[in-house]
Amino acid sequence: MSVTAPLGFRAAAAAAGIKAEGPDVALLVADWGCSAAAVFTTNRAQAAPVVVSREHLAAGQARAVVVNAGCANAGTGEQGLRDAREMAALVAGEIGCRPGEVVVASTGVIGVSLPMDKIRSGIAHAVPCLSRDGGAQAARAILTTDTRPKETVVEFPLDGHRATIGAMAKGSGMIAPNMATMLAFFTTDAAVDPRLLHRALREAVGASLNRITVDGDTSTNDMAVVLASGAVPVKAVMEEGRDYDAFRSALTEAAREIAGMIVRDGEGATRVAEVRVEGARVESEADRIARTVAESPLVKTALNGGDPNWGRVLAAVGRAGVDVDMARVDLFLGDVWVAEDGRARAYDEERARHALAEDPIRIRIRLKEGRASGWIWTCDLSHGYVDINAHYRS
Amino acid sequence: MSVTAPLGFRAAAAAAGIKAEGPDVALLVADWGCSAAAVFTTNRAQAAPVVVSREHLAAGQARAVVVNAGCANAGTGEQGLRDAREMAALVAGEIGCRPGEVVVASTGVIGVSLPMDKIRSGIAHAVPCLSRDGGAQAARAILTTDTRPKETVVEFPLDGHRATIGAMAKGSGMIAPNMATMLAFFTTDAAVDPRLLHRALREAVGASLNRITVDGDTSTNDMAVVLASGAVPVKAVMEEGRDYDAFRSALTEAAREIAGMIVRDGEGATRVAEVRVEGARVESEADRIARTVAESPLVKTALNGGDPNWGRVLAAVGRAGVDVDMARVDLFLGDVWVAEDGRARAYDEERARHALAEDPIRIRIRLKEGRASGWIWTCDLSHGYVDINAHYRS
Numbered sequence: 135m136s137v138t139a140p141l142g143f144r145a146a147a148a149a150a151g152i153k154a155e156g157p158d159v160a161l162l163v164a165d166w167g168c169s170a171a172a173v174f175t176t177n178r179a180q181a182a183p184v185v186v187s188r189e190h191l192a193a194g195q196a197r198a199v200v201v202n203a204g205c206a207n208a209g210t211g212e213q214g215l216r217d218a219r220e221m222a223a224l225v226a227g228e229i230g231c232r233p234g235e236v237v238v239a240s241t242g243v244i245g246v247s248l249p250m251d252k253i254r255s256g257i258a259h260a261v262p263c264l265s266r267d268g269g270a271q272a273a274r275a276i277l278t279t280d281t282r283p284k285e286t287v288v289e290f291p292l293d294g295h296r297a298t299i300g301a302m303a304k305g306s307g308m309i310a311p312n313m314a315t316m317l318a319f320f321t322t323d324a325a326v327d328p329r330l331l332h333r334a335l336r337e338a339v340g341a342s343l344n345r346i347t348v349d350g351d352t353s354t355n356d357m358a359v360v361l362a363s364g365a366v367p368v369k370a371v372m373e374e375g376r377d378y379d380a381f382r383s384a385l386t387e388a389a390r391e392i393a394g395m396i397v398r399d400g401e402g403a404t405r406v407a408e409v410r411v412e413g414a415r416v417e418s419e420a421d422r423i424a425r426t427v428a429e430s431p432l433v434k435t436a437l438n439g440g441d442p443n444w445g446r447v448l449a450a451v452g453r454a455g456v457d458v459d460m461a462r463v464d465l466f467l468g469d470v471w472v473a474e475d476g477r478a479r480a481y482d483e484e485r486a487r488h489a490l491a492e493d494p495i496r497i498r499i500r501l502k503e504g505r506a507s508g509w510i511w512t513c514d515l516s517h518g519y520v521d522i523n524a525h526y527r528s
Numbered sequence: 529m530s531v532t533a534p535l536g537f538r539a540a541a542a543a544a545g546i547k548a549e550g551p552d553v554a555l556l557v558a559d560w561g562c563s564a565a566a567v568f569t570t571n572r573a574q575a576a577p578v579v580v581s582r583e584h585l586a587a588g589q590a591r592a593v594v595v596n597a598g599c600a601n602a603g604t605g606e607q608g609l610r611d612a613r614e615m616a617a618l619v620a621g622e623i624g625c626r627p628g629e630v631v632v633a634s635t636g637v638i639g640v641s642l643p644m645d646k647i648r649s650g651i652a653h654a655v656p657c658l659s660r661d662g663g664a665q666a667a668r669a670i671l672t673t674d675t676r677p678k679e680t681v682v683e684f685p686l687d688g689h690r691a692t693i694g695a696m697a698k699g700s701g702m703i704a705p706n707m708a709t710m711l712a713f714f715t716t717d718a719a720v721d722p723r724l725l726h727r728a729l730r731e732a733v734g735a736s737l738n739r740i741t742v743d744g745d746t747s748t749n750d751m752a753v754v755l756a757s758g759a760v761p762v763k764a765v766m767e768e769g770r771d772y773d774a775f776r777s778a779l780t781e782a783a784r785e786i787a788g789m790i791v792r793d794g795e796g797a798t799r800v801a802e803v804r805v806e807g808a809r810v811e812s813e814a815d816r817i818a819r820t821v822a823e824s825p826l827v828k829t830a831l832n833g834g835d836p837n838w839g840r841v842l843a844a845v846g847r848a849g850v851d852v853d854m855a856r857v858d859l860f861l862g863d864v865w866v867a868e869d870g871r872a873r874a875y876d877e878e879r880a881r882h883a884l885a886e887d888p889i890r891i892r893i894r895l896k897e898g899r900a901s902g903w904i905w906t907c908d909l910s911h912g913y914v915d916i917n918a919h920y921r922s
Contacts, residue, residue, distance in 0.1 A: 179846025179854045179870070209842050211855075211871030244839020245872045354843050431825070431909075432917055439918025445638020448603050449748050452573025460573045461605075476573070477605030478639045515825075517911050523826055524833025 150256030194328025325364025402518025588722025719758025796912025
């Protein structure tokens with residue numbers, strides 16, 4: 135059900151031939167105008183759909199989302215912007231809304247213009263199929279190197295009723311935590327003020343999608359979007375308080391589930407690890423260290439081999455660019471305390487090896503310099519990652 | 529001949545059983561006290577030999593270098609420092625100098641204490657073998673995952689005579705440009721003031737060993753050391769001028785040759801690429817962009833596949849953290865101009881594919897924002913890298 139689980143949304147997909155096979159155009163349409171918010175990639179190379187969707191969402195309103203897979207419409211200059219605007223206009227014409235109410239997203243190869251004939255045909259074929267059951271089809275149509283769709287539904291209490299959040303996402307490579315990572319679409323039948331919607335989305339993404347890394351390569355096309363239909367017959371969430379907290383925490387839960395699915399489906403991933411840094415002076419330093427460890431090719435290949443090679447973790451902590459007293463650093467693999475004050479402890483190698491067989495693998499780094507902490511999810515670096523990416527365009 | 533090519537140096541090696549097989553203890557001994565200089569890793573996790581060698585070289589004098597492979601003596605606390613000092617003292621006792629005149633270097637697994645019985649036996653066996661022909665043996669004994677030794681000799685004119693620089697190095701993984709990368713040892717029979725020696729080494733390393741990256745993982749044990757015996761019967765280089773320039777440029781040439789050998793022998797490397805950034809406002813920004821591109825797993829896997837996927841280069845430029853106007857960025861693969869002002873040009877795909885078959889592959893990024901430039905050498909990311917590192921300790 136995913137994005138069509140909340141009341142007020144329909145979805146559909148079409149196979150337009152942009153990808154070699156399978157559905158590649160997805161539509162998500164609300165029954166009426168929704169309050170809406172989004173966060174976008176921090177990459178300075180921003181794809182045309184990112185530029186256009188940012189413009190369209192400036193007023194905090196949206197009616198529909200159109201997504202294509204197979205072509206990122208990035209590095210495509212003015213033509214790319216025209217194409218992205220035309221995608222929005224085509225959908226607007228079909229469903230009867232302003233083009234500015236349509237969010238546009240693309241994912242796939244960079245540097246190639248959108249095949250607009252295929253986009254037009256895909257949209258024309260998808261619109262008549264829009265339905266309350268279309269969420270699963272849409273979730274499949276937005277995938278590229280993903281091996282499986284990523285959807286979730288979270289219910290939460292709101293003013294005596296039950297409201298719902300639905301979500302779908304794609305993402306497997308070019309995944310790094312830097313604002314909205316990958317494409318993620320959230321819907322809810324709660325009514326939420328656009329300003330609060332944006333705040334809740336930023337908080338949810340900061341505690342989920344910005345805390346995953348597959349390869350450290352932040353994409354040009356990342357966006358996370360939330361649409362609130364207000365179809366549940368309760369008063370709108372217009373200010374902070376209990377209702378806002380319920381919504382935000384449900385949105386965060388949905389975003390975390392989606393984030394877990396993405397890192398678990400990371401290109402070539404065979405294992406998932408959580409890197410946690412404790413005892414930092416400030417959270418940003420904890421996050422920076424966690425990210426450096428999580429993106430180290432040597433740490434990621436050790437995860438692949440199930441090798442409790444904690445020296446590589448220590449080396450990554452040391453090069454993270456944070457002023458750390460290495461002579462106080464403790465390391466844990468799972469529950470095994472492997473290093474204390476920057477040097478090896480006497481530990482059971484067999485237990486450490488078992489810690490690398492857990493799911494997720496838990497790497498904990500204790501700095502003993504303050505009270506701030508941070509964490510990130512990552513996956514291993516395998517032959518599969520090389521296979522997928524050595525010949526992606528071929 | 530390598531480090532024993534300049535007059536005044538002898539070398540030897542021994543197989544002490546620290547590695548599973550092959551020689552693993554190397555000695556380089558000067559006939560008398562030399563002026564000496566070194567640069568060390570910027571990783572905050574500094575191995576014991578780095579700490580001890582920095583102390584010993586503070587006075588700008590050294591007589592010998594002792595190196596072991598197979599154990600990094602990093603993450604080993606106070607015991608590690610005692611062991612590194614004992615290594616120096618053992619060599620000093622054998623050759624008759626102060627322990628403070630001995631440079632100590634280690635490379636191998638992190639977090640394991642040095643097997644001092646094997647170190648003692650290795651040093652005892654190596655000393656009687658010291659000879660003017662021992663350079664090649666020493667160059668072999670310092671290797672870990674390297675597939676071949678790295679040595680070079682450069683001659684240069686000095687005050688009407690010919691002087692010589694010899695060099696040996698090891699390095700294949702945990703290679704990233706951040707001050708002295710890996711272990712590199714330079715010798716010369718010129719006499720050079722220690723202060724100038726240090727300046728020349730910093731400049732040479734900055735234009736060579738700091739401009740290579742295999743995996744972005746800066747090691748805990750990196751050091752580059754130069755010893756000047758002054759055996760050539762000319763006046764010492766005591767100030768800047770023509771002689772200093774001749775020495776510095778020869779040292780830079782030797783360091784570049786060594787750097788090229790290291791990146792070409794990068795773990796699993798099948799191709800080498802030069803990433804050049806032009807038209808930056810300042811050199812540090814050019815270097816940062818070059819490094820981000822060179823370390824991108826997606827760029828490195830595309831190199832592996834010979835895929836001219838320049839969109840990944842553009843995406844890496846955009847996430848480098850430099851304030852760049854992406855709408856002005858040009859990209860070249862070899863001589864093929866693939867992107868102009870941030871978007872695709874009409875280019876011949878077949879020619880772009882041929883550019884990926886060149887050695888080295890040349891990636892050129894033109895920002896058009898200023899006159900500063902930077903460059904870095906990198907290698908591809910292959911199955912071989914994963915194989916070597918998934919089970920390194922096993």
